[in-house]
Amino acid sequence: MQRVVDIGRRIELVPMDPHFNDITIGLYRQNVNHGNNTPAFLVHTYSRISGAPERIEAVVEAMQVLGGMLKNDDGLLHFPCNSTHEAACRRVFLEACKLAPDTPAEPRPLNILDKKSRLTITVDSTGQGVYRVTTEGEGRSAARRISAIAGGLAKLGEMESVETDNRDTVAFACETSHDALVGLLLTRAPNVRVVLREDEMGAGRGVLSAPSQQT
Ligand SMILES: [Zn+2]
Known part of the structure; x- marks a missing residue:
């Protein structure tokens, strides 16, 4: 049996x-x-x-x-x-x-070169699971990229947005630092829309090849 x-x-x-x-x-x-x-x-x-x-x-x-x-x-x-x-x-x-x-x-570093803006994006851990996205660039487009990437981190890592003027800060609800994890998510955060679309397509494929249907 x-x-x-x-x-x-x-x-x-x-x-x-x-x-x-x-x-x-x-x-x-x-x-x-x-x-x-x-x-x-x-x-x-x-x-x-x-x-x-x-x-x-x-x-x-x-x-x-x-x-x-x-x-x-x-x-x-x-x-x-x-x-x-x-x-x-x-x-x-x-x-x-x-x-x-x-x-x-x-472990991935807490900074990347963002292809879209050509800016180096850095994530600073401020402790207790709070992370702030920064860049050396200035101006509105840099600020927009920062908030977009912070939003990407929030989506990919199920993090919470922290109320700041620049919408540049996200946090884990567990209030614990996860530096390696954030470094990994940061590699995908600039393309979060593409990543989430791939996920949907991947989910479709997954159903077709579920282990229960394999012989
Ligand atoms: Zn945690």
């Missing part, structure tokens, strides 16, 4: 892993992280290909570095603050899967 294990609810999917035999890798959310009653995340594949467990482990390790996540004794991932941060975790998972296996994962 086949052993049935409840691996949780799937919240993200890479239908074909470009770095390992096109296997399908899923991110699952479990409601109980042993030791405390907060959700935790499982990276899983149904593939039985030799080397698949090592590939999954590499993704888990990359998520720890890229997202500043922790791994518990069961191999489940969670954030140090014990908040769920589900949307952020999905982004960390997707970026970790994109990383070529021979490239060591490194």
